[in-house]
Amino acid sequence: MTEPVIQLDQVSLTLGQGASSVHVLKGISLTAEYGETIGIVGPSGSGKSTLLMVLAGLERVDSGTVRIAGNLLNDRSEDEVAAFRGRNVGIVFQSFHLIPNMTALENVAVPLELAGKADAFAAAERELAAVGLADRVTHYPSELSGGEQQRVAIARALAPSPKILIADEPTGNLDQSTGRQIADLLFAKARERTMTLVLVTHDPTLADRCSRQVAMRSGRIEAGVSSPSLAASA
Ligand SMILES: Nc1ncnc2c1ncn2[C@@H]1O[C@H](COP(=O)(O)OP(=O)(O)OP(=O)(O)O)[C@@H](O)[C@H]1O
Numbered sequence: 001m002t003e004p005v006i007q008l009d010q011v012s013l014t015l016g017q018g019a020s021s022v023h024v025l026k027g028i029s030l031t032a033e034y035g036e037t038i039g040i041v042g043p044s045g046s047g048k049s050t051l052l053m054v055l056a057g058l059e060r061v062d063s064g065t066v067r068i069a070g071n072l073l074n075d076r077s078e079d080e081v082a083a084f085r086g087r088n089v090g091i092v093f094q095s096f097h098l099i100p101n102m103t104a105l106e107n108v109a110v111p112l113e114l115a116g117k118a119d120a121f122a123a124a125e126r127e128l129a130a131v132g133l134a135d136r137v138t139h140y141p142s143e144l145s146g147g148e149q150q151r152v153a154i155a156r157a158l159a160p161s162p163k164i165l166i167a168d169e170p171t172g173n174l175d176q177s178t179g180r181q182i183a184d185l186l187f188a189k190a191r192e193r194t195m196t197l198v199l200v201t202h203d204p205t206l207a208d209r210c211s212r213q214v215a216m217r218s219g220r221i222e223a224g225v226s227s228p229s230l231a232a233s234a
């Protein structure tokens with residue numbers, strides 16, 4: 001059996017300085033296999049977004065180990081982690097995070113080009129077509145609906161063929177029907193590519209679509225949550 005794509009062991013992280021410092025993650029251990037879809041749920045402030053940042057190598061942990069796709073991120077330099085992230089982890093945010101003065105095509109192609117990919121624009125065009133936006137490539141974000149902007153963000157995240165796609169409340173800014181279409185797209189892509197999807201959501205319907213739910217509370221993973229894949233691999 002292949003090694004899990006995500007292996008977090010006893011991860012702790014404090015953010016902020018002095019009086020405003022917060023012990024955000026308190027001994028998080030989490031394992032995920034290729035192709036699993038994981039829904040992270042829990043109250044506001046419980047550390048869900050911070051956990052995603054750790055998975056993406058955007059936050060360095062104070063203690064514990066972070067191993068992604070077999071690579072221990074703890075002792076890598078920031079540049080190494082950034083390069084690793086570019087190849088292995090795609091990220092989608094609630095508020096899309098598109099660059100306003102770039103077209104849909106440029107939003108997808110420019111990061112690919114910066115990562116040194118040949119034919120970045122052709123690849124970007126294929127990714128946009130694959131999310132149903134073939135006829136929107138020359139539009140700027142302000143000329144796109146919220147759902148279309150999120151599709152561009154998903155195409156951008158998928159373009160480097162990441163092993164993990166991380167999504168922080170990907171449907172949080174969308175109406176119910178558009179949100180469902182975006183969720184359909186995320187799950188379809190995860191299945192097509194045997195990509196691991198880790199999403200944070202406050203929407204129980206979306207969480208229920210995941211193969212496993214992880215519930216967080218006050219910086220810890222709550223015990224006793226249904227986790228079929230964990231039980232299967234234990
Ligand atoms: N840079 C920081 N400095 C100090 N505290 C921080 C910092 N970033 C986050 N926190 C605190 O860490 C806790 C967890 O934040 P996080 O954003 O991970 O929560 P969340 O579960 O994603 O919440 P929400 O559902 O509201 O998005 C919060 O109490 C927050 O105030």
Ligand SMILES: [Mg+2]
Binds near residue numbers: 050168
């Ligand atoms: Mg959050």
